Amino acid sequence: MSEQPDRSVLDAQRSHWDSTLDANTDMFGLEPSEAAQAATARFRAEGVGTVLELGAGQGRDTFPLSEAGFAVTAVDYSEIGLARIQGRARELDAAVATCSCDVREALPFPDASFDACYSHMLFCMALTTAELHHLGAEIRRVLTPGGLVFYTARTTDDAHSGAGTTRGDDMFEQGGFVVHFFSPTLVEELAEGFEILDRFEFEEGGLPRRLVAVTMRRRPDDD
Template sequence: MHDQREQPDHANIAAAQQQHWQTVYAEHSLMYGMEPSEPAHHAAELFRASGCRTVLELGAGHGRDALFFARQGFTVCATDFSTVGLEQLTAAARRTGVTARVTTVTHDVRDPLPLPDASVDAVFAHMLLCMALSTEHIHAAVGEIARVLRPGGTLVYTVRHTGDAHYGAGTAHGDDIYEHGGFAVHFFDRHLVDSLASGDWQLKEVHAFEEGELPRRLWRVTQVRH
């Protein structure tokens, strides 16, 4: 169990990170470009093969992956705690003609999801769960994902892990959270991945890959709701 004295620090870090992302998106419009991530390509194939129609993306940012899912024919609910990012997503949806298949919701992943039980077919989260979240918040978020997923629904998420070059670098905030260059990351170990797939879940795959400069070292995790 984590020392309760860490909890106020977690809250302060998360609030600072929300403001940081608002500023980043405002100063660097569409900062990740409009090409979908490789994990989104993989997820779309899985979702289609399972007969999925509705996708919830957590931490959608300015929407490169959410818009890709919409272009693939899925109905998408995209959430993020940055209103600036979601405004860019909405504008891009209009430009690309997929407005009818995309809705956006401003949402902090530390809060319960504003969706009914068993209401979506699949959930996608690219580097959202490894943001500045405590282990307790991560477990609670995955519990909420299980609640809103239909039985047999698929969760695909990616996280930076403890083999990443930035693990242990920068400012340490406890709970395997390190801040480097203004971005705070909760680096996952395998125990955390396995614990998130217990109970309501069947763990299907933990795939190691690299992305971007450094490069960042990540796991792409696929698990299915019982």
């Protein structure tokens, strides 16, 4: 029988992220990720104005997106990460909104309030498959019909997939971090209500992490 996700283990990730981001200022660096650069090009081409960023961390992609001219709302459940973003926003005089929120719950925004959603390495956090489906439905709700999602997730081709402690639902814990490794099937399943426009694989960091970047559009006739 496969391992059932243990709620208390998954819940503990929040304080783990807080302490990790507290101990590592600019943990992922200050340069925009390859994902943010690709998303910026796509969002510009589609005339996007407002962007919801989920799992913003310390904002390495938040500020490049803001500098590119998008009105960014950065969401994370780490108060430490959000405090870093707010501090940088003051330093840079950047108009970035922040929101403390656990994406396993309803997103605290009205229907159809964003043109696009950007999310680098949040989907592959300690979220069960059921929670990912709920998140997909919530993103659909807060996006305008025809709105775009650009997300990335570590994949089952990643060197850490299948390694460490199994946590159920293709989640594995290594070095205190629980990661949900995405199969091509999961990418397809999460596209319910969306049309997949593009997907590409890329690597990041020293391991390297192996990721998939997926661009989807909320179906214009979806209401």
